[in-house]
Amino acid sequence: xxxxxxxxxxxxxxxxxxxxxxxxxxxxxxxxxxxxxxxxxxxxxxxxxxxxxxxxxxxxxxxxxxxxxxxxxxxxxxxxxxxxxxxxxxxxxxxxxxxxxxxxxxxxxxxxxxxxxxxxxxxxxxxxxxxxxxxxxxxxxxxxxxxxxxxxxxxxxxxxxxxxxxxxxxxxxxxxxxxxxxxxxxxxxxxxxxxxxxxxxxxxxxxxxxxxxxxxxxxxxxxxxxxxxxxxxxxxxxxxxxxxxxx
Ligand code: ZN
Numbered sequence: 001x002x003x004x005x006x007x008x009x010x011x012x013x014x015x016x017x018x019x020x021x022x023x024x025x026x027x028x029x030x031x032x033x034x035x036x037x038x039x040x041x042x043x044x045x046x047x048x049x050x051x052x053x054x055x056x057x058x059x060x061x062x063x064x065x066x067x068x069x070x071x072x073x074x075x076x077x078x079x080x081x082x083x084x085x086x087x088x089x090x091x092x093x094x095x096x097x098x099x100x101x102x103x104x105x106x107x108x109x110x111x112x113x114x115x116x117x118x119x120x121x122x123x124x125x126x127x128x129x130x131x132x133x134x135x136x137x138x139x140x141x142x143x144x145x146x147x148x149x150x151x152x153x154x155x156x157x158x159x160x161x162x163x164x165x166x167x168x169x170x171x172x173x174x175x176x177x178x179x180x181x182x183x184x185x186x187x188x189x190x191x192x193x194x195x196x197x198x199x200x201x202x203x204x205x206x207x208x209x210x211x212x213x214x215x216x217x218x219x220x221x222x223x224x225x226x227x228x229x230x231x232x233x234x235x236x237x238x239x240x241x242x243x244x245x246x247x
Pocket of ligand 1: 200201202203204205215216217218219220221222
């Protein structure tokens, strides 16, 4: 990564936290439609579904346009692993813990991601940091909340003496509305790229193909994705809805 110069921030550049999943791929398309220069960052953190990282480059290629900038990959495996086990990073059963929070919650993960993204954005002179977090239709992760992101924006701007804008285009959309946004941004072609190219399943299953994409079909992430797809395909009007020819 070119870090010798410190370019001044310009308002229409963005860094997208791009995991290879449905939400972040939709955010990448959203950012490319708005800003003339968009870079991406992905994080390895020992996730069980590390297969999502392999989905990133093909999606970047599918969305490639003059505005597509560099990709960055940060390895936080030792950092996150050193903090303790979770069902997201170790082979233990996914279940609800106390307080209604599933044990797939990785404490501090999104806070670390946003901090690392801001550090890259600082060096690259990027102003906007785009994250696919969502408070509407989520697993109860407190680091996906709007207030958390707003507080992080303030902390990062104070701590790095910058004017970053943290953007969360999916914050108030449920999964059906996220599919609708993809359709709005890129029609059936983008929906197809996201459906077939992105990875959501916590267990890393890419052998079972469903109407909504690949996955085990039973983990919480698959269920959310499947329910969103079903609501979207059921609710779309014939002129604006998806291709009904779902296998
Ligand atoms: Zn799954």
